[in-house]
Amino acid sequence: MKLEINDTYNRQLPADTNTNNSRRQVNMAAFSYVSPRMPTAPQLVHASAEVAQLLGITGEDMGSEDFLQVFSGSKVLPGTHPYAMCYGGHQFGNWAGQLGDGRAINLFEVHHHERQWAVQLKGSGATPYSRSADGLAVLRSSIREHLCSEAMAALGVPTTRSLSVMLTGDRVLRDMLYDGNAAYEPGAVVCRVSPSFIRFGNFEIFASRQDIPNLKKLTDYSIKQFFPSITPEGKAGYLSFFKAVCQRTVEMIVHWERVGFVHGVMNTDNMSILGLTIDYGPYGWLEGYDHHWTPNTTDRQHRRYRFGQQADIGLWNLYQLANAIYPLIEDIPAMEAILEEYRVDYATQYHAMMLAKVGLQMDRTEDIDLLESLEGLLQRTETDMTLFFRGLSKVKKDNVLEDGDAFLEPVAQAFYKPQELDEALRSDWRSWFVQYQDRLKHETLTDTERMLAMNAVNPKYVLRNYMAQLAIDAAEGGDFTVVEDLYQLLQAPYSEQPDQERWFAKRPEWARQKVGCSMLSCSS
Structure with a gap:
């Protein structure tokens, strides 16, 4: 595996002169040198071929022992000097002082095809910024980050990327819901890739110290x-x-x-x-x-x-x-x-x-009211966002709204509780659809053209929490195929993918209150 290493951050900015990996306040420095923790038995869970190509890593490289060692933290490439960044931050509106890379270690920077990439491991051990934490990560959070990073990239959302997620062979103690019920979980390392990991907090820490x-x-x-x-x-x-x-x-x-x-x-x-x-x-x-x-x-x-x-x-x-x-x-x-x-x-x-x-190309005065009314209606009963906007593309601008609820058919799948669509709400939805159809008649696109345009900005598939949890449950049992299946699905989130229709559905009821599927903690 040959990488064109081109470090800049740790060559052009001031380093911590203390090279001991001890928890402490770090002054007058942008980073501290630190080595990744050696995992006991690294095992590849999943890797992104697309991100590998960004770095100049071939498919053959991805199957090599060298790949496993470097991106699990088992091996430091000769001539590279891993480090953790120093930064501060406001957390939930309050100044928290020094924070820093408490469980992230930057390995090196790679230059490939005229682009620069910083490569870091998350969950590879403690740093001077870990405070009382262990600097490790668990499999569930690593899978969530890996899949979501790549799903967001495919959606066209600006994001950091993820090269790989690996099991470390170690057990990590975590209190997932901060309720006193800590338990050991499989440890993992995710390899994150970005042009830079500099945050607002990198500037804040220097300013707070008047440096x-x-x-x-x-x-x-x-x-x-x-x-x-x-x-x-x-x-x-x-x-x-x-x-x-x-x-x-x-x-x-x-x-x-x-x-x-x-x-x-x-x-x-x-x-x-x-x-x-x-x-x-x-x-x-x-x-x-x-x-x-x-x-x-x-x-x-x-x-x-x-x-x-x-x-x-x-x-x-x-x-x-x-x-x-x-x-x-x-x-x-x-x-x-x-x-x-x-x-x-x-x-x-x-x-x-x-x-x-909503498929409108021209901006007319009445559009403000149309959009505000829509957002209000969407919140009056539980309505799935992804399903609704995808279904809305099927509305025909010349269809006559007959009596009854047939006008809701294109978006009916989006309502979690159809019984809550009482007479008043159905009447308000009908009024909105009349307004919407009237507005569509001012557009030049055909129904088919509008559907294609809407489907290019409204994804059909997103990484719902319950989907990620299914992948996590399978992976914790040694089955990594669900991770791969979801990864492939989410590489084409705007495509129909008829054989994947089971994922184009509302959250199942069993996931409404399940841990990992509804709300999550900062350790998730």
């Missing part, structure tokens, strides 16, 4: 490596950098909302400066369309990171990034103007996204 020289080094490095089109130096360049991060954050969150994804833990240490979905923990896809839903048990009371608040939290987090890099800019009006642009950009992009979801 302005290193704050400047980190910002200059980020601009040079990831925003090369930004040419002005000094204040103008830093403002352009901040604006670019804001724009990418908006685009990412609108994509989340398009497919019904809820991140679950939008702390500032989980926000990528590249606008990539990062750190897949207690995430989930909407089953019933509900702006108030969160998959995170830790967030159950206040629902800070609920589906309908993700855009506002993105802005709140960007304010924290603005505070962190302010010493480099010192221009509050200019920074506030960029943050205000975020609000405008989000409103514009969200509206355009929703128009696309």
Whole structure:
């Protein structure tokens, strides 16, 4: 296995001078050198051939002992120097101080086909930032991250990627629901791949310590490596950098909302400066369309990171990034103007996204009322988001709405409790469909063309929590075929895949309250 190693982060930024792997506060450094923990008996669960190709890894390489050793943490490539990043963050709205890579170790950076990739292992042992934790991961969370990273990429959502997930042969003690019932689970390591894993928190930690020289080094490095089109130096360049991060954050969150994804833990240490979905923990896809839903048990009371608040939290987090890099800019009006642009950009992009979801190309004044009415109706009874929008594409603009409920037939599969569609709600749905059909008549697309356009933005298959849990249950029993089956399914989420229709269905009732299928903890 030959990789073109091209490390930049650990060559251009300041290293921790203390090389002992002891839990501590790390000052005046962007990272600490640390080696992965040797697993007892590594075993490959699954690997992504597509991600391997991004790194220049061949199919033959993927079956080699070298692949198993390097990406399980058993072997460090000669000439590479693994490290853990130092960063801080706001968690659930409160400053948490130093956090850092507590269970992630960056192996190296790879340059292939004019693209740069950082490669890291999650679950490969303790680092100086692990605090009281063990730095390990379990199979269930590793499978969830691996499958979701690749599912999101196929959906067209900006995301970090996952090369592989491996069993370590070790048992890891975890209290999954934080209820005092800890148990040993199979340990695992997932190999994450991204252009960069730099977060808002990397800047926050330097700012919190008034380490302005290193704050400047980190910002200059980020601009040079990831925003090369930004040419002005000094204040103008830093403002352009901040604006670019804001724009990418908006685009990412609108994509989340398009497919019904809820991140679950939008702390500032989980926000990528590249606008990539990062750190897949207690995430989930909407089953019933509900702006108030969160998959995170830790967030159950206040629902800070609920589906309908993700855009506002993105802005709140960007304010924290603005505070962190302010010493480099010192221009509050200019920074506030960029943050205000975020609000405008989000409103514009969200509206355009929703128009696309309902198959409208032209933007007319009445569309605001049409979309707002739809979102209100979707929440009046439990309605599956994925099934509804996929079914909506089958509506014909010239069909006459006969008496009875036949007009609901294209979307009938989406209702979890059809008995809740009382006379008042059916009447309101009928009124909406009349309005929708009238609006479609102003469009130039044929019904078939509109269906194709809608099906290109409304996925048929998403990684529902119960699906991931089925893969986890099978894998914990030694059967990795369900992981592979779901991986293949989710590589083509917009395609019909007639032989996979069993996955195009509402969440089964048995999964409504099952652990791992409804809400999840941060250890999930």
